[in-house]
Amino acid sequence: MKKTLKVFLIITLSILFSFNFPAGANAKETPVYTIQLANTHSKSEAEKIFSQIRNLEYSRIDKVKKRYKVRIGLFKTRKEAQKYLKNHPEIKKVSPTAYITLNYYDPKRTIEKGFFPSTKKIPDKTKTKIQTTTSAGTSANKTGKRRETGQSPTGKPEKAKKSSFPQSHLKINYPAVKKYAFWIAMIAGGILAAVGSVVLVRKLNIEEGLCCMGDRIQNAYVNALKCIPLKTSKKILEYHYKKIGDFRSLILMKLQDQDFTFILRETPKYLLKHPDDILVWKIYIEVLAQLGIYSEAATACEKLAEILRKNSRPEAAENYLKKAEEYRNRAAKPIENAG
Secondary structure (H helix, E strand, C coil): CHHHHHHHHHHHHHHHHHCCCCCCCCCCCCEEEEEEEEEECCHHHHHHHHHHCCCCECCEEEEECCEEEEEEEEECCHHHHHHHHHHCCHHHHHCCCCEEEEEECCCCCEEEECECCCCCCCCCHHHHHHHHHHHHHHHHHHHHHHHHHCECCCCCECCCCCCCHHHHHHCCCCHHHHHHHHHHHHHHHHHHHHHHHHHHHHHHCHHHHHHHHHHHHHHHHHHHHHHCCHHHHHHHHHHHHHHHCCHHHHHHHHHHCCCHHHHHHHHHHHHHHCCCCHHHHHHHHHHHHHHCCHHHHHHHHHHHHHHHHHCCCHHHHHHHHHHHHHHHHHHHHHHHHHC
């Protein structure tokens, strides 16, 4: 039962994390076209340029990371920005490299503000709070008269206001809930799916069926491997051992196949990198002795004896020194017969 629970939990979590987070979840305000005059590290340089264009609409200095950017305007389209640039040639006189950019307006970035009209394109939360506090006293005296006459602040008769009951319930006032609402909903759905799957497994006895399916798949895989020819299976193993770097199992496989050319070619390269591998030394010595290359086998025995002494195995070192003498004597016999 624990295995089935793990399987269903893995499936549900993979489904959860396969969904991409909505692109607009962490988005800022709507993008706005602005005319950028300067982009410098020094604040004094930005202030010099800003002092010349302070009277223009929505002129400001924005601090983005460690840079100070002098900007003008909050335009909805590029055409509006281009018209404004044509109508105000003094911008190009102040900064000939002025250009139009598309970016997000964030009031927190603005260090200095120039001329900001009362009808704002993008409202500033700090100013709205100040206006509400100042106008609270004056509006309190006028409300009584307006209620009696039924007039609006402009003098026109008030229209019947719609009830804000459904809107207040639809709006979420918590930014954390807005930010993580998607993930909360997905996790809750995943938990419900996992619980439902466990209940179904218990009621319908699906566990036995799943176990049978797993056995069948395993048997089919084994039968498929049996159908593969021996040569191709050995090639697959060789590629696998090379990829992993398991030279020991590779050389043992080659020894079974009696592929001595591979052993003579690749073993010295391996022993240069891994000189303390005793098993590979032993296989290499046996192959050299079988092929009758006694002189190289004797030198290999001497090197292996040194390694065994370092590993505090003196008896094994002496045995390999004796073997080295035997191989040298065998190597000297054909020379004597030739003489």
